[in-house]
Amino acid sequence: MIAGISIYEILTVTSIIFFIGVYGFITRKNLISILISTELILNASVVNFVVINKYLYPTLLEGVFFSIFIIAVAAAETALAVAIIINLYRQISSVEVKETEIMKY
Amino acid sequence: MNVSYTIAIPLIPLAVFLVLGIFNQKIKPAVSGYIGVAGLLTSAILSYYTAFQYYFIHGKEDGVFQTFVEKTNWMSFTETLHIDMGVLIDPISVMMLIVVSTVSLMVHIYSRGYMKGDDGYTKFFAYLSLFSFSMFGLVLATNLFQIYIFWELVGVSSFLLIGYYYTKPSAVAAAKKAFIVTRFADFGFLIGILIIGYYTGTYDFQTLTNPEGSIIANWASGSFMGLSILTWALILIFMGGAGKSAMFPLHIWLPDAMEGPTPVSALIHAATMVVAGVYLVARLFPMYYFVEDGFALNIVAYVGAFSSLFAAIIAVTQTDIKRVLAFSTMSQIGYMMLALGVSGYEGHEGVGYMASMFHLFTHAMFKALLFLGAGSVIHAVHSNYLQDMGGLHKYMKITSITFLIAALTISGFPFTSGFFSKDEILVAAFEHNKLIYGIGVFVAGLTAFYMFRLYFGIFWGKNTKYEHTPHESPLSMTFPLMVLAFLSIATGYTHFSEYVSPDKMGFETHLDVKLAIVATSVGLIGIALAAVFYFKPNNLSDRFAHAFGSFYKWTYDKFYFDEIYLFVTRNILFKGVAASAAWFDRNVVDASMNLIGNSTVLASQKIKKLQSGRFQDYAFAFVGGAVVLALVFIYLWTN
Amino acid sequence: MEKIIFYILAFIIVAFAIASVSSRKMLRSVIYLLFVLVGIAGIYFLIDYNFLAAIQLTVYAGGIIVLIIFSVLLVHHIEMELEIAKPIKQIVTALLCLIGLGVFLYTIYNHPFQPVENYTTTTVNEIGKGLLSYEKGGFVLPFEVISVLLLAAMVGAIVIAKGTKLFDKK
Numbered sequence: 001m002i003a004g005i006s007i008y009e010i011l012t013v014t015s016i017i018f019f020i021g022v023y024g025f026i027t028r029k030n031l032i033s034i035l036i037s038t039e040l041i042l043n044a045s046v047v048n049f050v051v052i053n054k055y056l057y058p059t060l061l062e063g064v065f066f067s068i069f070i071i072a073v074a075a076a077e078t079a080l081a082v083a084i085i086i087n088l089y090r091q092i093s094s095v096e097v098k099e100t101e102i103m104k105y
Numbered sequence: 106m107n108v109s110y111t112i113a114i115p116l117i118p119l120a121v122f123l124v125l126g127i128f129n130q131k132i133k134p135a136v137s138g139y140i141g142v143a144g145l146l147t148s149a150i151l152s153y154y155t156a157f158q159y160y161f162i163h164g165k166e167d168g169v170f171q172t173f174v175e176k177t178n179w180m181s182f183t184e185t186l187h188i189d190m191g192v193l194i195d196p197i198s199v200m201m202l203i204v205v206s207t208v209s210l211m212v213h214i215y216s217r218g219y220m221k222g223d224d225g226y227t228k229f230f231a232y233l234s235l236f237s238f239s240m241f242g243l244v245l246a247t248n249l250f251q252i253y254i255f256w257e258l259v260g261v262s263s264f265l266l267i268g269y270y271y272t273k274p275s276a277v278a279a280a281k282k283a284f285i286v287t288r289f290a291d292f293g294f295l296i297g298i299l300i301i302g303y304y305t306g307t308y309d310f311q312t313l314t315n316p317e318g319s320i321i322a323n324w325a326s327g328s329f330m331g332l333s334i335l336t337w338a339l340i341l342i343f344m345g346g347a348g349k350s351a352m353f354p355l356h357i358w359l360p361d362a363m364e365g366p367t368p369v370s371a372l373i374h375a376a377t378m379v380v381a382g383v384y385l386v387a388r389l390f391p392m393y394y395f396v397e398d399g400f401a402l403n404i405v406a407y408v409g410a411f412s413s414l415f416a417a418i419i420a421v422t423q424t425d426i427k428r429v430l431a432f433s434t435m436s437q438i439g440y441m442m443l444a445l446g447v448s449g450y451e452g453h454e455g456v457g458y459m460a461s462m463f464h465l466f467t468h469a470m471f472k473a474l475l476f477l478g479a480g481s482v483i484h485a486v487h488s489n490y491l492q493d494m495g496g497l498h499k500y501m502k503i504t505s506i507t508f509l510i511a512a513l514t515i516s517g518f519p520f521t522s523g524f525f526s527k528d529e530i531l532v533a534a535f536e537h538n539k540l541i542y543g544i545g546v547f548v549a550g551l552t553a554f555y556m557f558r559l560y561f562g563i564f565w566g567k568n569t570k571y572e573h574t575p576h577e578s579p580l581s582m583t584f585p586l587m588v589l590a591f592l593s594i595a596t597g598y599t600h601f602s603e604y605v606s607p608d609k610m611g612f613e614t615h616l617d618v619k620l621a622i623v624a625t626s627v628g629l630i631g632i633a634l635a636a637v638f639y640f641k642p643n644n645l646s647d648r649f650a651h652a653f654g655s656f657y658k659w660t661y662d663k664f665y666f667d668e669i670y671l672f673v674t675r676n677i678l679f680k681g682v683a684a685s686a687a688w689f690d691r692n693v694v695d696a697s698m699n700l701i702g703n704s705t706v707l708a709s710q711k712i713k714k715l716q717s718g719r720f721q722d723y724a725f726a727f728v729g730g731a732v733v734l735a736l737v738f739i740y741l742w743t744n
Numbered sequence: 745m746e747k748i749i750f751y752i753l754a755f756i757i758v759a760f761a762i763a764s765v766s767s768r769k770m771l772r773s774v775i776y777l778l779f780v781l782v783g784i785a786g787i788y789f790l791i792d793y794n795f796l797a798a799i800q801l802t803v804y805a806g807g808i809i810v811l812i813i814f815s816v817l818l819v820h821h822i823e824m825e826l827e828i829a830k831p832i833k834q835i836v837t838a839l840l841c842l843i844g845l846g847v848f849l850y851t852i853y854n855h856p857f858q859p860v861e862n863y864t865t866t867t868v869n870e871i872g873k874g875l876l877s878y879e880k881g882g883f884v885l886p887f888e889v890i891s892v893l894l895l896a897a898m899v900g901a902i903v904i905a906k907g908t909k910l911f912d913k914k
Contacts, residue, residue, distance in 0.1 A: 002790045004747035007857050010787070013754045015848040017761050017780070019841040024765030026725045026837045027829040032770060032816055034721075036777050039808065040761055043784050054791045058862040061874045065883045067796055068875070071803050072890050076897030078808045082815045083905035089819045096827065101718040725837065732844045739847065 007055045011048065018044035031088070031095040035081050042074045106163035108173040108194045111155050114148045114202065115241035118234040121145075125231035134226035138217040141230035145213045145237060149206035152199075159199045160604050170196050170609040172311060176247045185306045192245040193310060196605045197387055197462055201244040204469045205377050207592070209237045211585035212372040215477050218581035219368055219484060229269065229366070236262035240377050244384070248308040249298045252385065256294070256349070259378045260287050266373060267365040279361035286358040290348020297341030304334050314391040316450070316608075321395045332400065339393055339401035343386060343408075350382030350438045353412040357666055359435055363427040363489075367480030370427060375434045375476050376469035383441045383465055390458055390607055394450050406446020410544045413439025417551040421558070422661040424491045426479050429559050430472070433515070436548060437468050443545065444530040447537035448607065455607035456614065457537065460529030463601045467522035470596055471514040474589035478508035481582055482563055485575035491562045498564040500575040503583045505564045507590040512560045514593045516553035516628045522597030524625070525616075529602075531624050532617045549624050553631030561639035750790060757783040768826045770816050778809045792865045 002010075021040030028034055046067045053063025085095050092099055121144035125137050132140070164170050176191025213233060220229050239258035246252035261284075268280030302308055305320045313320055320335075329337055346352075351359035362374050373379070386393060386405055393402040413436045420432035441461045448457025481504045486494055498505045514523040527549060534542040577583065603611040659665070757780050764776035781804040788797035828834075878884045 001792075001859070001861070001863060002746045002750050005750050007859055008853060009750070009754070011852045012849060013757060015845055015852070016758050018848075019845045020758070020761040020765055022724075022728055022844070023837055023841045026721050026728070027834050028765065029827040029829060030770065032812060032819075033765070033773060033826065035812065036773060037765055039777060039804075040764070040780065043781065043804075047784055047787060050788065050793060050796060051791065054793070054862075055859040056857065058860050058864060060881075061866065061871060062881075064793060064796060064866065064871060065875060065886075068799065068871075069886060069890055071799055072894060075803055075807055076894050078811055079901040080897055080904070082811050083901035085815055086818060087904050095819050097719060097721060725840070728844065729840055732840060732847060735844075735847045735851075739851065 001054060007051060010051045014044040014047045014051070017047075029097050031081075031085050031097065031100075034097070035078065035085075038081075039074065039078070042070060046070050106158065106171070106173050106194075108155070108192060109175045110151065111192045111194060111202075111245065112175065114151050114155070114206070115238050115245065117144050117148045117151075118237040118241065122231050122234040122238060125227055125234065129227050129231065132227055137227040137230050138213075141234055142210070142213045142217065144234060145206070145210045148237065148241065149210045152202040152206040155194065156199050156203050159194060160196075164196075164199075168610055170604070170611070172609075174247055174311065183306065186302055186308070188250045188308060189247050190251060191247045193247040194245075196609060197384065198244050200462060200466060200605055201384060202241070204466055205237070205240050205244060208372055208376040208469050208473045209233070209240070211473060211477070211589055212368045215371075215480070215582050215585040216366075216368040218579045219480055220366065225269065229266075232262060232265050232269070233369075233372070236266065236373060236378070240381075243381060246310075248310055249301060249313070250308045252388070253291075253294065253298055256345070256381065256385075257291065259373075259381065260284065260291070260349070263287075263362070263373050263378055266369040267362045269365055269369065273364065275361075276364040279358075279364040283358040283362045286355055287348045290355050291345050293341040294345020294348075297338040297345065300334060300338035300341065304338070310388060314389060316391045316395060321392060333397050335392070336397045336401050339389065339396060340404060342389065343382075343393075343401060343405055346382030346385040347408060348382070349385075350379050350442070351412075351435045352382065352408050352439065352442060353415050354666070356412065356416065356435055357670055360428050360431045363425070363431050367427065367476060367483060370431070371473045371476030371480065374431065375472040379434060379438055380441065380465050380469070383438060383445065383461060386442070386445050387458065387462060390445065390448070391450070393445075394448070394607070402446050402448075404446075405442050406538070406541060409439045409442025409444075409446055410541045411439070412436070413443060413548045414544050414551075415439075417548045417555065420555045421551060425489045426482070426491055426494075426559060426563065427476070427489055429555060430475055430479060433475075433552065433555065434472055436552065437464070437472065437515070440527070440530055440545070440548070441465050441468070443541055444533055447533050447541060449537075450607050452606075452608070452610070453612050453614075455612070456529055456602070457533030458607040459602045459605050459612075459614075460526060460533050462605045464523075464526040464530055466601070467514070467526045467593070467596050470589055471511045471523060471593040474507060474511040474586060474593055475515070477582070477586055477589065478504050478511060481578045481586065482508075484578055484582070486571070491559070494563045494569060495566040496564070496568040497575060501564075501577045503577060503586060507583075507586040508560060508564065510590045510593055512556040515556050516632060517549055517624055518628065518632075519621075519625055520597070521594050523593075524621075525597040526601075528616060528621050528624060529614065531620050535617075535620055546624060546627055550627040550631040553628040554635050557632045557635035558639050561635060566639055566641070746790060750787070753783050753786045753790070756780075757787075768828060770820050770826060771813070773826075774809060774812050774816060777812075778805055781805050781809070792863070795866070795868045795871055 017040055021037045021044060024037030024040065025034055028037060049063040049066050049070070051063075053060065057063075088100065089095055121140055125132065125140060158164070159170075159173075173194040174191060176189040176193075179188050179190045181187040213230070216229065216233065220226055223229065236259060239255050239262055243252055243255035243259060246255060264280050264284040267283050268276050270276045271280075298308070301313070305313065307313060307320070312318060315321070328334065332340075344355075348355040359374060359379065363370050365374070393399060393405065416432040416435035416439060420429050420436060423429045423432060441464050444457045444461035444464060446457070448459075448461065449455055481501065482494065482497060483489060485497070485501060485504075488494070510521070514521040517524045517527040531542060531545050531549075534545050602614040606612055662668075760776045760779040760783065764773050764780060767773040767776060781800060785797045785800040785805070788794070788800055829837075874881070875883050875887050
């Protein structure tokens with residue numbers, strides 16, 4: 001626990017980060033930027049897990065474990081995303097979102 | 106009496122049809138002719154055997170001809186209402202078997218000569234066999250539905266054979282016309298059948314026509330527009346019969362049907378198929394007679410009498426010899442209908458019924474002979490028109506003599522078969538209805554006149570110069586002529602009334618001398634007039650035609666019935682009903698469909714921007730939706 | 745003291761997060777993300793989850809950020825200016841995010857959390873035992889599943905990144 005800081009403050013911060021991630025996810029025009037936004041969203045949720053574990057159930061470690069798993073999944077996801085982005089760049093020489101719209105047809 | 110072997114009578118021609126039809130290209134024409142004749146010969150022998158067995162040995166029990174039925178259930182609707190397939194042997198069906206097989210056999214033999222060298226020789230014989238099969242099936246039918254099935258089958262064969270020269274537009278048009286007109290009539294027939302099925306619960310002839318049975322006893326159940334339901338059904342069935350038998354006003358197809366090959370005209374449009382209507386009425390005769398005191402039967406009588414007169418008048422003016430014969434056929438069938446219409450039921454009362462069947466029998470022989478003779482002439486002259494003929498007697502002796510015999514027979518010349526059968530018809534009419542009798546006598550005179558106009562016009566009269574000297578036809582064609590000429594005279598001497606009568610008991614008939622003298626003298630006057638007009642070339646006939654003026658023109662154009670029908674179909678049906686229906690279809694039905702389609706397309710064009718394919722837009726929608734849902738659940742769903 | 749550090753960290757995190765999603769230079773955006781991640785690692789330190797902070801630093805800062813930087817360098821000129829969404833879209837999205845944030849905060853602040861006072865430090869020993877325990881509350885199965893997932897992701901990443909050559913035998 002952080003002396004003098006209640007759980008509300010931390011949750012407020014993570015909520016802010018989460019919505020900044022959402023904002024970036026929706027507005028950015030580049031696949032890598034979108035990947036970055038995704039990382040922000042993931043991190044906000046990881047912090048939530050950890051903080052709730054620490055503040056409400058300090059004797060248990062489930063939140064920590066979930067955090068570890070989420071980090072692992074995030075790593076895997078990032079590796080795959082980067083692979084896809086590189087492959088896409090080879091195919092169409094671009095990583096702009098507007099170039100990847102042909103999937104709708 | 107075991108009648109199961111009679112099933113082979115229709116099945117043999119069917120087999121021949123299948124063989125000839127399937128191996129059409131593989132069989133040599135000569136062989137196919139023999140196959141056709143052999144098949145029909147077998148059927149004919151079986152028919153004669155059946156007739157012999159039935160009439161002379163097994164048929165009569167206690168003085169009444171029994172009905173033998175061999176059938177199998179084909180389709181069941183209810184306990185009583187089921188459609189059977191089978192054979193029914195009774196006096197008129199056996200009589201029809203003889204007629205159909207004899208004429209068909211003769212026509213088969215004749216066709217071997219007449220159609221020689223034709224491209225579709227095998228096809229022609231296949232069609233003829235198909236027709237024979239259907240006609241046998243019709244004759245032997247055990248119930249209304251079976252007769253209807255074969256009824257349509259003979260219609261199809263007739264269609265195929267009229268349109269046999271399918272490269273000729275007129276033949277194609279005639280085939281279509283025949284099919285559509287008879288089909289239209291059969292529509293009435295079908296409705297009649299369905300009404301009968303609905304109200305009586307059976308199609309079976311034996312049940313339906315049993316005079317003591319419950320159906321005839323309970324005819325009064327249900328009425329519609331002042332007549333009982335059964336009467337309506339019978340009138341509708343007669344409509345089908347009138348269509349097939351070319352009764353006024355459904356006669357317009359028969360003259361055009363002469364576009365088919367002449368043997369076909371002889372077989373289908375003179376001797377067998379066109380009398381199917383008469384046969385149908387005869388088959389249901391007890392119903393016609395007993396239901397509502399014979400109201401429907403009166404209609405049959407008047408339609409028959411009118412058609413008979415109407416056709417005879419037209420026949421006088423026609424110049425196409427086959428058309429003259431076609432109208433003559435129509436007139437004679439009218440005669441048969443008339444005879445049925447004036448018939449009673451029991452004992453000697455049934456003379457009209459018997460006379461009708463008798464006339465059907467003799468008419469089949471002499472009308473087939475007339476057509477085959479005309480075919481022989483056409484074969485020699487290569488024309489259908491009276492103007493192109495004349496003086497042929499010295500070239501074609503056999504044809505001329507046999508044609509003369511047929512003409513005498515149809516005119517009711519004493520001691521020919523037509524004399525006897527026509528006399529019986531007139532006796533029946535005289536006893537029943539003087540007006541119809543008068544019409545009958547007048548038509549007899551007209552018949553004699555136009556027949557001998559034809560005879561003199563073809564074989565005597567002017568000496569036409571021919572490009573090729575006409576020659577007598579080969580034996581394969583003259584042989585059937587001679588056989589039929591013999592039959593035309595001989596059939597008059599059968600004691601027909603002992604075998605065929607409505608109550609199946611048989612009765613004695615005697616020549617009514619007074620009536621016979623009247624009819625014969627009228628016939629002789631007709632012949633004499635024709636001789637005056639046409640035996641030696643002169644312009645008497647033209648002057649006469651001139652004197653009649655517009656009436657002659659009317660008659661020559663068959664009272665413009667074709668034009669009236671065309672007007673009705675084209676201007677009223679096509680332009681009025683069909684065109685407005687088409688307008689409705691295009692502008693309302695189609696348009697509403699188009700409206701739905703177009704508005705869908707329009708809407709999709711408007712909203713397809715939503716489906717941008719950009720996943721960020723979807724993410725936006727997703728987040729927005731989640732937020733809205735959260736708002737809803739937090740603020741609005743608070744209980 | 746910790747309070748102040750937390751506020752500083754929170755400020756860093758939020759500020760760099762905003763910078764990260766609004767910067768028009770790709771590489772800078774990635775570096776801002778790195779600062780965010782390091783700030784979050786600082787929060788882990790503050791609440792005595794040292795192991796987690798270490799993972800955060802090594803996996804995120806050391807692995808993922810490097811990976812992203814590689815990909816940026818592979819596909820971009822460093823000085824390239826990024827395209828920016830239309831202002832109307834930015835505003836609408838920001839509005840939506842603010843509403844969402846409002847909903848979140850409203851919910852959080854209306855929920856009576858009952859924190860348990862504690863200042864214990866979680867050791868790596870405990871985490872290792874918990875992860876590999878197969879008794880009640882043990883996480884050995886997810887642990888193994890995650891390891892298989894990582895392997896599969898690795899293979900997949902290689903296959904995808906290699907492009908079509910692997911399938912194209914010509």
